[in-house]
Amino acid sequence: MTAPTNTTPSPYSPGDSDSGTTLHPPVIAWFDSHARDLPWRRPEAGPWGVMVSEFMLQQTPVNRVLPVYEQWLRRWPRPADLAQEPPGEAVRAWGRLGYPRRALRLHGAAVAITERHGGDVPEDHAQLLALPGIGEYTAAAVASFAYGQRHAVLDTNVRRVLARAVTGTQFPPNATTAAERKLARALLPDDERTASRWAAASMELGALVCTAKNETCHRCPIATQCAWRLAGKPPHDGPARRGQTYAGTDRQVRGKLLAVLRESVAPVPQSVLDRVWDEPVQRARALDGLVADGLVEPLPNGLYRLPLT
DNA sequence: AAGTCGTGGCT
DNA sequence: TAGCCAAGACT
Structure with missing residues (x-):
């Protein structure tokens, strides 16, 4: 590709708003052949299954979530089923997933869904965001994964993928920045179906290949265009993430x-x-x-x- | 906006 | 071994 000599910008210059057009196809194709078969990705999970999984997956690894998720949905197949239970039963069923306030919030969300939305998980992003325990990420994730909508789904995996592939840094900032949101929105495919697939695919890439440590670039579908790799994988220079001490707290x-x-x-x-x-x-x-x-x-x-x- | 909030596997 | 890390939300 030659540098443009007129005012027309190159469609593929790295980091610009069009770089998504070169990222989406390989990442989505990789996802189609490498995605894990997780229960909340199956059609029978439905919006409630997706929402339950998102609550459980907040800061908790997939392998630990799997058994609790299955048990949870068997016991409470619809929001209304959970809503009629005491909140303590949700806390008990949460088991050792950690951060048990999530169980309380999921119960509260089920009550709100039953009261305000006729027992159906709302499709509207703003209505999702208004539910307890649902923040910017989870609202976008449910709207995208459960309803196929077009949203920037910016979790820790996607943030890391974008930091490396586009921005050229090893890790994203500690807290999500406006620049990251802007980039994620700019990279969003135009049509809903492709956008929701991109969201799931880029997240899965961060979870399986573009991991925090021991990333496996030889398995990465966009390794040849990854800004961080092309720059020689410079180490993180920003402030180190504050360690979470636990013993004695x-x-x-x-x-x-x-x-x-x-x-x-x-x-x-x-x-x-x-x-x-x-x-x-x-x-x-x-x-x-x-x-x-x-x-x-x-x-x-x-x-x-x-x-x- | 920096702190708080669980748990357990991995290196 | 002792951190590091895992699909964040809330204040």
Whole structure:
């Protein structure tokens, strides 16, 4: 390709708004032959299955989600089925997926869907965004994956793929920037069907090939046009992501407390909860936090249980 | 807008 | 081993 000599920009200059036209076909073709057969991608999953999977997959690996997802949808095949349960049952069924407030929010979303949307997961992005536990990413993901709409689906995988393939950096910024949103929108294929396939395909590429560590460029369908690779894979120079320490934190104590409560249908005496952690101040703070979050319901006589309301 | 919020596998 | 990392949301 020769450089343009007139005012017409090259259709394929790297990083411009047209670079998507060279990215979409190979990535989508790769997806068609390499996509994992995940239950929420099957037609029978429906919008509710897609939505449940998106909640569970927030910060949690696919392999850990799979069994809980299957059990969840068998028990609550529609939003209304979950909505009529106490929120504590959602927390219990959440098991050890982590971040149990997601279970509470998913229950709250099911209630809202039942009350406001006749029991059907809404198609409208703004209505999805208004549901508890649904942010910009999840609203776009449900609208795109469940309803085939055209949205920029900007999760950590897509952000990394775009950072490398287009921007030429090893990792995206810590927090999603306006520039990233603009780029993702500019790269969005024009028609709905292609856009939704691109969303799923670029995400899968980040999950399977263009991974955070040990990326496998020899399996990448766009390796030959990847800006980061063409630049010699310069290492990340920005601020390192803040490490998540866990041992000894309130989060660990909360996890231990909730694990006890999940195992017991009957209310649990405080004396039993006291055994999960030695340090009384931190222990009390963690329990108070769980109550404040609505994950634990305090009863008279120093008893605690998962919330019935 | 920087902190908080679980859990477990992997290197 | 001790971090690092995994389809974020919320405040």
